[in-house]
Amino acid sequence: MKQADISRPGTVIAGLIHTIANPQRKILMSNVQHSHINSFDKNWKQRKESFYTHWSKGKILNQIQLAFRNHWSLLCELMKNPDFNQGKRVLEVGCGRGSLSCYFSNAGYDCMLLDISEGAIDIAQEIFKTNSLKATFKVGDVNTLPFEKKSFDVVFSIGLLEHLEDIEAPIKEQIRVLDDGGLFFGYIVPEYSDNIQKDYEWVNDILKGYAEDTAAEKEEVYRSDAGSEYYLPILKRYKLKDIQASGVYPLPMISHSKKFPFTLMPKKSEKALVKQLEKMLEENGRKTGKHSWLCDEGYGQAFIIWGYK
Numbered sequence: 240m241k242q243a244d245i246s247r248p249g250t251v252i253a254g255l256i257h258t259i260a261n262p263q264r265k266i267l268m269s270n271v272q273h274s275h276i277n278s279f280d281k282n283w284k285q286r287k288e289s290f291y292t293h294w295s296k297g298k299i300l301n302q303i304q305l306a307f308r309n310h311w312s313l314l315c316e317l318m319k320n321p322d323f324n325q326g327k328r329v330l331e332v333g334c335g336r337g338s339l340s341c342y343f344s345n346a347g348y349d350c351m352l353l354d355i356s357e358g359a360i361d362i363a364q365e366i367f368k369t370n371s372l373k374a375t376f377k378v379g380d381v382n383t384l385p386f387e388k389k390s391f392d393v394v395f396s397i398g399l400l401e402h403l404e405d406i407e408a409p410i411k412e413q414i415r416v417l418d419d420g421g422l423f424f425g426y427i428v429p430e431y432s433d434n435i436q437k438d439y440e441w442v443n444d445i446l447k448g449y450a451e452d453t454a455a456e457k458e459e460v461y462r463s464d465a466g467s468e469y470y471l472p473i474l475k476r477y478k479l480k481d482i483q484a485s486g487v488y489p490l491p492m493i494s495h496s497k498k499f500p501f502t503l504m505p506k507k508s509e510k511a512l513v514k515q516l517e518k519m520l521e522e523n524g525r526k527t528g529k530h531s532w533l534c535d536e537g538y539g540q541a542f543i544i545w546g547y548k
């Protein structure tokens with residue numbers, strides 16, 4: 240099982256080596272902020288996958304909805320911790336389409352969604368409107384959050400921190416706007432080469448023969464390969480309590496698309512897949528005795544970090 244061994248200098252060196260080997264990446268890194276925003280914005284505006292709704296109120300229809308249902312279930316567990324202040328003000332940073340915020344909003348939380356991409360905020364607003372969910376939306380940068388200190392009881396991100404080359408300011412900012420007893424939660428998807436996914440590539444290779452890969456090409460964005468040991472000292476430095484990390488999402492992503500491993504298959508196939516994945520999760524929970532979404536870091540598709548202020 241992979242356990243990334245990355246310290247800050249290591250990450251910079253790894254980035255530098257990668258840059259030399261990959262001129263495309265050099266362009267991305269030379270003017271990070273501008274191209275970073277543009278790439279995300281283009282991805283949100285141009286790809287049909289942007290309009291998938293990952294939130295589901297009732298029955299789960301596909302593997303992505305299954306993933307978000309489990310993110311939500313796990314967060315509900317973390318909010319049972321006696322260190323949590325039980326408040327209802329929630330901020331999602333780097334919200335994208337805001338799938339997890341849909342769960343919070345539906346459960347009666349007071350939601351604020353922030354993203355640096357206007358395209359993302361447009362899509363999130365559309366999804367909330369279509370589903371009659373309430374929230375406030377803001378275009379903004381996680382490095383300089385436009386909120387007073389202690390404004391929220393939960394501050395979280397899903398798939399944001401691994402895209403940031405400097406993570407100190409974004410984490411510091413999120414903790415600044417968190418109230419005492421608030422929950423900080425980060426879901427991070429690093430560059431993995433030997434997690435659970437590698438055991439299922441053969442399935443995806445077979446599927447590739449059955450359907451044309453119509454997923455739009457994605458703009459390249461920076462993705463770190465750092466593990467939780469890179470992030471946790473920052474949570475400690477800014478004085479969070481009960482700081483923890485864990486691997487999550489101990490399931491493969493099954494798809495005919497090489498460009499976007501989450502590209503959905505036909506409805507019947509997704510339905511059959513969800514059934515199978517639910518069985519795998521049940522088995523995982525039985526084996527570990529923990530929430531079934533948790534696993535060893537390096538084995539699942541992602542890892543999480545969390546703590547209380």
Ligand SMILES: C[S@@+](CC[C@H](N)C(=O)[O-])C[C@H]1O[C@@H](n2cnc3c(N)ncnc32)[C@H](O)[C@@H]1O
Nearest residue numbers: 279333334335336338354355356380381397398
């Ligand atoms: C991989 S997506 C997250 C998707 C999202 N969690 C969802 O459920 O749809 C990462 C998001 O972070 C946003 N982002 C990147 N840098 C940011 C920054 N500095 N401040 C705020 N948002 C940022 C991007 O625009 C993008 O929407």
